Amino acid sequence: MRKHWEILVVDDEAVMRESLAAWLAEDGYSVDTAASGAEAVARARATDYAIYFVDLKMPPGIDGLEAMMEIRKLHPDAAVIIMTAYATVDTAITAMKEGALEYIVKPCNPEEISLLVARTIKVKNLERENLILRQRLEKQYSFHDIISKNPKMNEIFELIREIASIKSTVLIEGESGTGKELVARAIHFSGDRAGHPFVAVSCAALAETLLESELFGHEKGAFTGANERKRGKFELAEGGTLFLDEIGDIPPKLQVDLLRVLQERTFFRVGGTEEVSVDVRVIAATRVNLREEVAAGRFRDDLYYRLNVINVHIPPVRERREDIPLLAHAFVERLSKELGKDVGEISDGALKMLMDHEWPGNVRELENAVERAIVTAKTHVLSEDDFSFLRGAPPAPGGWLPPDAVPLDEVEKQVILATLRRTGGNVKEAADSLGVDRSTLYDRLKRYGVTR
Amino acid sequence: MGYLALAPAGVVEPEAIGFASARVAAALRLETVLLKPFPDPEYAYDPGRGQYSSTLVLRDALSRRPAGALRLLVVTEHDIFIPMLSFVYGQAQLEGPVAVMSLARLRQEFYGLPSNKPLFMGRVGKEALHELGHTFGLTHCDEPVCAMRLSTAISQLDAKGGDYCPSCAILLREAVAAALATAGGAQTSGGTR
Numbered sequence: 001m002r003k004h005w006e007i008l009v010v011d012d013e014a015v016m017r018e019s020l021a022a023w024l025a026e027d028g029y030s031v032d033t034a035a036s037g038a039e040a041v042a043r044a045r046a047t048d049y050a051i052y053f054v055d056l057k058m059p060p061g062i063d064g065l066e067a068m069m070e071i072r073k074l075h076p077d078a079a080v081i082i083m084t085a086y087a088t089v090d091t092a093i094t095a096m097k098e099g100a101l102e103y104i105v106k107p108c109n110p111e112e113i114s115l116l117v118a119r120t121i122k123v124k125n126l127e128r129e130n131l132i133l134r135q136r137l138e139k140q141y142s143f144h145d146i147i148s149k150n151p152k153m154n155e156i157f158e159l160i161r162e163i164a165s166i167k168s169t170v171l172i173e174g175e176s177g178t179g180k181e182l183v184a185r186a187i188h189f190s191g192d193r194a195g196h197p198f199v200a201v202s203c204a205a206l207a208e209t210l211l212e213s214e215l216f217g218h219e220k221g222a223f224t225g226a227n228e229r230k231r232g233k234f235e236l237a238e239g240g241t242l243f244l245d246e247i248g249d250i251p252p253k254l255q256v257d258l259l260r261v262l263q264e265r266t267f268f269r270v271g272g273t274e275e276v277s278v279d280v281r282v283i284a285a286t287r288v289n290l291r292e293e294v295a296a297g298r299f300r301d302d303l304y305y306r307l308n309v310i311n312v313h314i315p316p317v318r319e320r321r322e323d324i325p326l327l328a329h330a331f332v333e334r335l336s337k338e339l340g341k342d343v344g345e346i347s348d349g350a351l352k353m354l355m356d357h358e359w360p361g362n363v364r365e366l367e368n369a370v371e372r373a374i375v376t377a378k379t380h381v382l383s384e385d386d387f388s389f390l391r392g393a394p395p396a397p398g399g400w401l402p403p404d405a406v407p408l409d410e411v412e413k414q415v416i417l418a419t420l421r422r423t424g425g426n427v428k429e430a431a432d433s434l435g436v437d438r439s440t441l442y443d444r445l446k447r448y449g450v451t452r
Numbered sequence: 453m454g455y456l457a458l459a460p461a462g463v464v465e466p467e468a469i470g471f472a473s474a475r476v477a478a479a480l481r482l483e484t485v486l487l488k489p490f491p492d493p494e495y496a497y498d499p500g501r502g503q504y505s506s507t508l509v510l511r512d513a514l515s516r517r518p519a520g521a522l523r524l525l526v527v528t529e530h531d532i533f534i535p536m537l538s539f540v541y542g543q544a545q546l547e548g549p550v551a552v553m554s555l556a557r558l559r560q561e562f563y564g565l566p567s568n569k570p571l572f573m574g575r576v577g578k579e580a581l582h583e584l585g586h587t588f589g590l591t592h593c594d595e596p597v598c599a600m601r602l603s604t605a606i607s608q609l610d611a612k613g614g615d616y617c618p619s620c621a622i623l624l625r626e627a628v629a630a631a632l633a634t635a636g637g638a639q640t641s642g643g644t645r
Contacts, residue, residue, distance in 0.1 A: 106536055113607055
């Protein structure tokens with residue numbers, strides 16, 4: 001029976017190369033040959049072979065070990081069998097250290113090599129089966145890159161399908177890192193606007209005047225530096241979707257402008273007199289409770305109701321812990337490839353550790369943790385040790401001890417700066433975290449001479 | 453046109469090659485022709501190993517194959533090898549015109565045991581079918597009884613059956629028919645000439 005696995009035989013000696021290839025072909029494998037290390041690497045670049053038989057000694061250029069190392073850079077899971085006629089303990093140890101699957105001395109018993117090939121292919125078959133099953137599982141629990149088997153998330157997937165092709169405004173609520181933009185993209189790409197642009201703007205990132213120009217564009221000469229007419233995000237999203245992230249951070253004047261666009265689907269560019277008409281679906285997102293912002297008078301109620309036509313609330317990771325293994329495995333599979341690391345598994349102990357963690361930064365924090373673990377991992381399997389950074393520093397005995405001779409003001413300044421760093425410069429979030437209102441925090445920043 | 457050729461390389465026990473010829477004629481339903489002996493393959497001798505390179509014997513066989521022979525099976529008494537392996541019972545070109553088999557390790561005497569002619573002849577038949585099966589494109593079969601099952605030890609050769617399994621037999625019949633059509637020859641009944 002023909003087998004779908006491909007094998008590469010690398011040897012500079014033609015008889016050796018051809019005869020082993022012929023012997024393996026009799027077993028049903030597709031066998032390619034290479035007469036040098038360089039040719040082997042070139043072939044490996046084009047094809048990921050199931051097994052590489054590589055002769056240790058080859059003429060000047062790339063020898064067997066170097067070829068193996070190059071091949072393993074291309075395919076970290078490559079099963080390389082080093083062959084040699086001159087066995088020494090040192091070379092065998094070096095070969096195995098560098099990742100050879102096996103080290104065999106020519107000539108070897110046919111039974112030995114037959115078992116070795118069968119064993120390797122069996123592992124390859126299991127790996128492939130495992131991958132297919134995992135992909136199938138992920139596909140089953142995946143919707144436009146959002147992975148979940150949580151009932152609330154499944155309701156969101158269903159809602160996304162229902163609302164994808166209607167024009168109503170959507171308000172997505174969820175903590176930082178829960179994947180609000182992914183949900184917005186899923187809505188856009190599931191509907192009939194998928195062929196048009198999806199344009200994302202973070203309202204927290206820009207000052208008021210810049211945000212206004214960013215959203216609505218400006219005319220030439222509208223302000224200093226406006227040397228030419230610029231189209232805003234609303235115009236760029238024509239026919240598609242405009243995603244307004246951190247909508248709770250937009251200043252009062254822009255709230256009015258935005259309300260007008262949502263009501264009339266028209267606006268003026270900054271410094272312009274010509275009314276611009278657009279066909280854009282708006283999806284807004286917020287990590288703060290907008291209803292509370294309305295109650296506190298910081299967000300216009302008419303804009304809130306205009307935005308909140310359809311509401312999507314994404315639960316935090318701690319409320320869908322069953323998704324943690326799925327998410328972690330998906331991140332390992334993607335990130336290990338991106339980072340070029342031979343990491344493919346997570347130990348049961350490490351998974352339990354991930355399940356027990358609170359994940360205040362949600363999916364994004366989990367992804368960052370997996371990435372950090374992969375970067376520092378020494379083996380194919382991520383262990384509890386690889387996630388030791390999640391345990392945090394143990395509390396100092398006797399509680400927190402302040403440094404010597406530090407004025408109280410300096411302590412307050414440093415705490416404020418550290419909180420702002422953690423919130424990425426977001427004053428509202430930092431103020432909430434510190435238990436003061438925004439104006440108090442602005443006062444302190446001014447007092448300590450901190451500019452944003 | 454459309455026959456199988458068998459040739460001894462050097463001196464080979466006539467009864468053994470005759471039996472191989474009869475077995476393949478019956479199993480493949482093709483006429484077989486026993487060629488005059490090829491020279492002893494001294495050119496393939498490796499003094500370091502004390503064995504003969506099957507790859508070199510195959511190369512020589514390619515140049516000696518009669519134009520009308522669908523396939524050529526060379527039989528030698530010498531122990532043969534490929535560089536990677538300590539020995540092989542035979543070697544074939546997958547979907548190619550030639551194959552070689554050795555009688556050396558099929559004899560009980562090789563293992564220091566008394567001669568056993570029926571056992572020896574059984575092994576000869578299995579190995580001839582196996583190598584010719586490869587030349588018609590058959591690869592190793594997982595069926596325990598099939599002649600196309602891989603044998604890497606004499607016990608495995610003895611354990612398998614002396615004929616093709618039903619699946620391999622069908623594939624072989626189709627491959628033989630295709631080879632005959634390509635050669636433009638007609639299928640004939642078994643026998644030797």
